[in-house]
Amino acid sequence: MAEKRAFVTGHPIAHSRSPKIHGYWLEQYGIDGSYQAIDVAPADFAAFLKSLGEHGYCGGNVTIPHKEAAFAGVVRRDHAADEIGAVNTLWFEAGALWGGNTDGYGFAANLDEHAPGWAINGPAVVLGAGGASRAVIHALKERGIKDIRIVNRTLARAEELSRHFGAGVSAHGAGAVGELLADAGLLINTTALGMHGDATLSADPAGLPDHAIVTDIVYVPLETPLLAAARPRGLKTVDGLGMLLHQAVPGFERWFGRKPEVTPELRRMIIADIEGHR
Numbered sequence: 051m052a053e054k055r056a057f058v059t060g061h062p063i064a065h066s067r068s069p070k071i072h073g074y075w076l077e078q079y080g081i082d083g084s085y086q087a088i089d090v091a092p093a094d095f096a097a098f099l100k101s102l103g104e105h106g107y108c109g110g111n112v113t114i115p116h117k118e119a120a121f122a123g124v125v126r127r128d129h130a131a132d133e134i135g136a137v138n139t140l141w142f143e144a145g146a147l148w149g150g151n152t153d154g155y156g157f158a159a160n161l162d163e164h165a166p167g168w169a170i171n172g173p174a175v176v177l178g179a180g181g182a183s184r185a186v187i188h189a190l191k192e193r194g195i196k197d198i199r200i201v202n203r204t205l206a207r208a209e210e211l212s213r214h215f216g217a218g219v220s221a222h223g224a225g226a227v228g229e230l231l232a233d234a235g236l237l238i239n240t241t242a243l244g245m246h247g248d249a250t251l252s253a254d255p256a257g258l259p260d261h262a263i264v265t266d267i268v269y270v271p272l273e274t275p276l277l278a279a280a281r282p283r284g285l286k287t288v289d290g291l292g293m294l295l296h297q298a299v300p301g302f303e304r305w306f307g308r309k310p311e312v313t314p315e316l317r318r319m320i321i322a323d324i325e326g327h328r
Contacts, residue, residue: 054083056305057110059098063087067320068111071298074319075310083306085110092119099123102140102147108305109141111298112149117181124149134184135214139301153185156297157267158193163296163312164288165263171235173197175227177252178241179207182267186240187215199230201253231257237276239266244274255280266290270324291317 072085117136128150137149179202202208208221264280269290
């Protein structure tokens with residue numbers, strides 16, 4: 051049987067840790083397969099999608115800036131991709147190119163692993179109204195959280211998301227964050243604040259109740275200013291690395307026929323890689 055081939059594409063793509071994650075699983079399970087990073091410029095992306103079958107790929111991952119173009123370019127989409135408006139996973143089914151989105155799955159699975167029972171902890175405050183927040187809001191709704199409050203500097207973007215997701219999702223300007231935190235059980239940062247040594251605090255967790263969980267989808271650094279500020283309060287914190295690891299699981303299972311496990315060893319390997327590049 052021919053080797054199964056998968057990929058991750060973006061522009062740029064050299065920084066992606068996906069080849070390390072999938073390469074680790076291929077080796078762990080002794081699977082005859084490969085997973086490579088392919089840099090594709092936006093102007094070439096549509097042609098790249100059309101050529102997947104002839105190049106022998108069974109599927110792959112899509113990252114910035116191609117997630118919306120992949121959404122438009124596939125033949126069929128799963129429910130999560132339709133809700134989120136972006137595609138990060140591609141596969142062939144009955145000869146047709148499908149697109150899915152596993153970011154919401156990865157977000158929820160990370161919390162399942164590190165804060166079991168988290169979904170009873172509403173209301174949720176979501177900081178940011180970009181692409182990542184759409185995946186997070188989708189995951190929160192799927193888990194039955196009825197009060198989701200989007201906080202964004204540009205109120206219009208938060209309002210657009212609140213209309214898209216409907217009942218139970220409200221939009222707020224940055225000035226409202228203090229009062230919104232007073233009864234919140236979940237605080238989620240989906241903005242780039244705190245990334246790469248930026249010390250800006252996206253919100254002050256001091257105003258949260260004692261039972262609240264604080265999570266950040268940023269994973270470089272592993273402990274962001276938001277998580278560092280939550281720790282002295284004794285609040286449960288969950289870093290963003292698990293979201294990256296867990297979102298890779300459904301794609302690997304589709305392409306290579308085995309559901310992989312997110313192990314402490316895999317996590318240690320990716321942390322070592324992050325620290326090696328700092």
